[in-house]
Amino acid sequence: IYEDTGTSSIDVTSTITPHIDIIIADPDTTDGNAVYAINLLSSPSNPTDEFVSEIELEVQSDDAILQQNLYSIIGSATPSSEEWYGSSELDLVIAIGSWDAVNNKPIMLEIEEDSDGTRIAVIRKPAESNQTVSNLLSFATLCGDGQSGNPTPCDIQVSNVGGRRNISWGIWITEPNEGILFDEIKNNVPYSDTENEILAFWIAAERADINQLTGTAVFSSANLDCMKLSQCMGFADDGIVQSLTASFDVNFGTVANPIGAITNGQLTLQTSDNQNLSSSVPGPVSSTWNVEFSGSMMSNGTMKPEFFTENLSGTVNGVETNIVGNIGGIFVKPGDKFAGAYNLGTIDTSGSDNHKHAAGVFTMDKQ
Secondary structure, eight states, X not given: OEEEOSSSOEEEOOOOOSSEEEEEEXXXXXXXXXXXXXXXXEOTTXXXXXXXXXXXXXXXXXXXXXXXXXXXXXXXXXXXXXXXEEEOOOOOOOOEEEEETTTTEEEEEEEEEETTEEEEEEEEOXXXXXXXXXXXXXXXXXXXXXXXXXXXXXXXEEOSGGGOTTEEEEEEEOBTTBOEEEEEEETTEEEEEEEOSOEEEEEEEOBOOXXXXXXXXXXXXXXXXXXXXXXXXXXXXXXXXXXXXXXXXXXXXXXXXXXXXXXXXXXXXXXXOOOOTTOOSOOOEEEEEEEEEEEEEEETTEEEEEEEEEEEEEEETTEEOEEEEEEEEEEETTTTEEEEEEEEEXXXXXXXXXXXXXXXXXXXXXX
């Protein structure tokens, strides 16, 4: 809660400890107009342990004009709503769901439990005017080059990923009035929300039977060509992801501990600002990500045929950096294929705001 206690001072209380401090400053200005700033400071003793993905502010004030001015300054789309919310998602969501055969699209069901109760959300992208393409050539020729200022929006959807009929994936590109719909129920109260300004990768795959996953195994893929969207697909801050190599060890269930552990994870990405998407020739490399990760298939004491990362580290262009985000996915029936995704960012601790981002999807085979 951020509570205004006057025209020139703001009291701040926060439950975020100990790694993040939130400070709202109201410096004196010569023109008499207040300036508000929100600073997120990492703990000097642990500068890389946490990152901020969401900030929510509630302002309480008897001065309606001051309150509305504050919302306007910090960018609230609806200043009169008495709430400001900002997010920068680096999340990976694994949900159950089904296939909408009429619109040829997935419908995902996300279930979350917290101290406030159980939240159930049906996530889908309703029928809209965006056309859907299945390869980069169509994307380049039908969806505009992005240079004219008015490109045609296109979603991407690829079937038979990795040669498997039970894996599909794609990208939902949202825009105003054509977003991703969240129909939610929490504590028996229905609520609907629409995301209009995000790009979402999705995977639809048939989960493996957890009882048939036994022993230990190595999953890997080498030099996948992401120009062929059936092998892998990704975008980055400096272009497209054009190649990917990945591997990890998994313990499905042996005497070795811990059961369900994902170890020795390696993910290598090469990005390129390749303007000629109609060509199959790789472009010059813009960035190379080398990421190490580990994770677990255990969730609240239950073994599941999917995992999220628990630890990330690595380099970008050979420089060790603070990598945040997620790598994860599901083991696909009958159990010899893995369909995964990554959503990664780097934090520039030098203060030059040279942050980087890469997100995409990929498959791996059991060796």
